Amino acid sequence: MTAxxxxxxxxxxxxxxxxxxxxxTRNLVHAALWLVAVLFGVAVLYAILQAGFLAVVQIxxxxxxxxxxxxxxxxxxxxxxxDKGPQTRANWWIAALLGLLVLAGLVFLILSxxxxxxxxxxxxxxxxxxxxxxxxxxxPDAYVLPFEVASVLLLAALxxxxxxxxxGKKP
Amino acid sequence: xxxxxxxxxxxxxWLTGLLTGWGLSTGLATIIEYALGITVMIVFAMVLDIFxxxxxxxxxxxxQDRLGPNRIGPFGLxxxxxxxxxxxxxxxxxxxxxxxxxxxxxPVLAATSVIVLWAILPLSSKIFGVDLNVALLYLVAAGALGxxxxxxxxxxxxxxxxxxxxxRMVANMVSYEIPMVVTLLIPTILANTMSVQGITRAxxxxxxxxLSPLAFVIFFISAIAELGRSPFDLIxxxxxLTAGFxxxxxxxxxxxxYASELLHAFTFGGFMAVLFFGGYGGFFGLEKLLPWLNNPxxxxxxxxxxxxxxxxxxxxxxxxxxxxxxxxxxxxNWKFLTPLALVVLVNTAILNKALAGLPAxxxxxxxxxxxxxxAVITVEILRAHGRKQRKxxxxxxxxxxxxxxxxx
Numbered sequence: 001m002t003a004x005x006x007x008x009x010x011x012x013x014x015x016x017x018x019x020x021x022x023x024x025t026r027n028l029v030h031a032a033l034w035l036v037a038v039l040f041g042v043a044v045l046y047a048i049l050q051a052g053f054l055a056v057v058q059i060x061x062x063x064x065x066x067x068x069x070x071x072x073x074x075x076x077x078x079x080x081x082x083d084k085g086p087q088t089r090a091n092w093w094i095a096a097l098l099g100l101l102v103l104a105g106l107v108f109l110i111l112s113x114x115x116x117x118x119x120x121x122x123x124x125x126x127x128x129x130x131x132x133x134x135x136x137x138x139x140p141d142a143y144v145l146p147f148e149v150a151s152v153l154l155l156a157a158l159x160x161x162x163x164x165x166x167x168g169k170k171p
Numbered sequence: 172x173x174x175x176x177x178x179x180x181x182x183x184x185w186l187t188g189l190l191t192g193w194g195l196s197t198g199l200a201t202i203i204e205y206a207l208g209i210t211v212m213i214v215f216a217m218v219l220d221i222f223x224x225x226x227x228x229x230x231x232x233x234x235q236d237r238l239g240p241n242r243i244g245p246f247g248l249x250x251x252x253x254x255x256x257x258x259x260x261x262x263x264x265x266x267x268x269x270x271x272x273x274x275x276x277x278p279v280l281a282a283t284s285v286i287v288l289w290a291i292l293p294l295s296s297k298i299f300g301v302d303l304n305v306a307l308l309y310l311v312a313a314g315a316l317g318x319x320x321x322x323x324x325x326x327x328x329x330x331x332x333x334x335x336x337x338x339r340m341v342a343n344m345v346s347y348e349i350p351m352v353v354t355l356l357i358p359t360i361l362a363n364t365m366s367v368q369g370i371t372r373a374x375x376x377x378x379x380x381x382l383s384p385l386a387f388v389i390f391f392i393s394a395i396a397e398l399g400r401s402p403f404d405l406i407x408x409x410x411x412l413t414a415g416f417x418x419x420x421x422x423x424x425x426x427x428x429y430a431s432e433l434l435h436a437f438t439f440g441g442f443m444a445v446l447f448f449g450g451y452g453g454f455f456g457l458e459k460l461l462p463w464l465n466n467p468x469x470x471x472x473x474x475x476x477x478x479x480x481x482x483x484x485x486x487x488x489x490x491x492x493x494x495x496x497x498x499x500x501x502x503x504n505w506k507f508l509t510p511l512a513l514v515v516l517v518n519t520a521i522l523n524k525a526l527a528g529l530p531a532x533x534x535x536x537x538x539x540x541x542x543x544x545x546a547v548i549t550v551e552i553l554r555a556h557g558r559k560q561r562k563x564x565x566x567x568x569x570x571x572x573x574x575x576x577x578x579x
């Protein structure tokens with residue numbers, strides 16, 4: 001086993017157990033913290049796949065935002081921040097069955113890929129992935145349209161939230 | 172390749188030879204070397220941190236017209252060790268109703284969020300951890316971890332002051348992250364890369380602080396806010412919150428917060444040097460005439476001197492400015508810094524292409540004077556705004572007086 005495989009297996013175990021803790025822990029703030037662990041694990045996966053940009057953005061966007069989620073969890077929940085009710089419903093087994101079916105389907109799909117055992121091609125020396133990504137985002141024959149549409153959407157959301165916040169206030 | 176030209180690779184080659192000579196595989200030898208390298212880097216950062224405690228105490232004493240520690244050792248140099256012994260032997264208290272695991276992870280995470288920054292800090296052209304092509308985003312990501320550590324500390328302490336401090340920290344970090352990220356884009360545009368080595372090399376002719384002084388000023392202000400230092404130290408306003416997020420911490424756990432704050436300030440001094448003052452280089456082309464300036468040890472000395480100056484400037488502001496009120500702090504960011512940062516960014520992006528054909532001096536002058544024009548316009552707008560506000564206040568006062576007379 002190479003070092004990369006060991007890191008992958010450890011990260012996978014971290015993501016899996018942390019994700020399990022997110023849904024089973026009764027403390028909302030702990031759930032947010034376990035979610036941070038899951039998202040950090042995903043960032044490590046990106047780093048193993050040599051997608052450094054995605055890994056860093058994953059941490060900036062998700063862990064930075066989880067911090068905010070954390071604050072909202074603290075402010076919006078009851079004093080002791082514990083849920084004492086039952087954790088499952090009567091039809092939990094249907095959800096479990098569906099989840100297992102989706103897992104089986106995914107595993108089947110991945111295993112049926114012809115080149116599943118192929119090792120990844122090494123990146124050419126001196127390739128600046130960020131530069132390639134940046135060029136692709138603004139070149140007309142690549143992703144400039146989706147990129148601009150997403151920007152306009154975000155701007156619209158920003159303007160809309162400012163407008164809603166300003167309703168009923170004197171200018 | 173000798174030790175003086177390329178110390179890290181020299182030692183690494185020697186270690187590889189030694190370890191493979193002992194019968195280890197090359198892969199294992201590489202892993203051991205990386206682990207050793209990381210350990211040495213962390214130890215260097217932490218030892219520097221001990222020294223920073225002394226620097227901080229001496230400098231604050233000078234600003235406040237005192238002498239500072241001067242009893243233990245020459246110039247009080249052994250004082251930090253006395254501080255450490257005091258912190259280590261202090262009773263380690265965990266509040267009874269605290270969330271114990273989160274409470275204990277928080278100081279570790281706070282220190283981690285600073286030490287990971289040293290991975291990308293270029294001490295010299297040959298002495299650095301890793302040359303990432305997303306280094307500037309990595310800087311922002313490490314800041315997100317620092318925020319998380321402070322919130323964890325504030326929440327798990329189960330103390331209302333600590334929680335309030337953490338809430339303020341989020342407001343502070345989330346808002347000042349925006350001008351900071353925008354100003355990080357300006358060196359990226361000027362150097363055409365996000366790698367810190369590339370940014371340093373791009374400044375060998377001219378510092379970015381001269382090409383875009385406004386970007387430097389905005390970065391400096393938002394860096395201080397990101398550090399949570401005065402005048403943005405609302406997270407630990409001792410007169411309102413006793414000590415903010417770390418009020419329940421004692422002994423070495425408090426020590427970790429304190430140490431990571433000092434190291435963070437120094438590290439940001441280092442990043443200011445890298446992004447705007449040429450980092451380890453930036454001798455204005457002098458290194459072509461005097462090749463000994465390219466010695467990695469000399470470069471490391473130059474870098475640490477520049478970083479120290481940045482750290483000193485941060486302390487200078489910390490110990491001579493009063494704390495700002497929270498609504499002023501947020502208004503200053505959203506109504507002033509963020510729009511200004513965006514204007515400077517657009518200006519830099521356009522002029523960088525428009526002036527690309529000019530010779531170096533024309534490009535530099537164009538960039539510099541465009542910044543001066545923006546600064547003058549900003550000051551004029553601020554003055555007009557201030558005048559309007561003062562007029563409105565004058566008008567209001569007699570009316571308010573009449574209202575008070577009419578009131579029973």
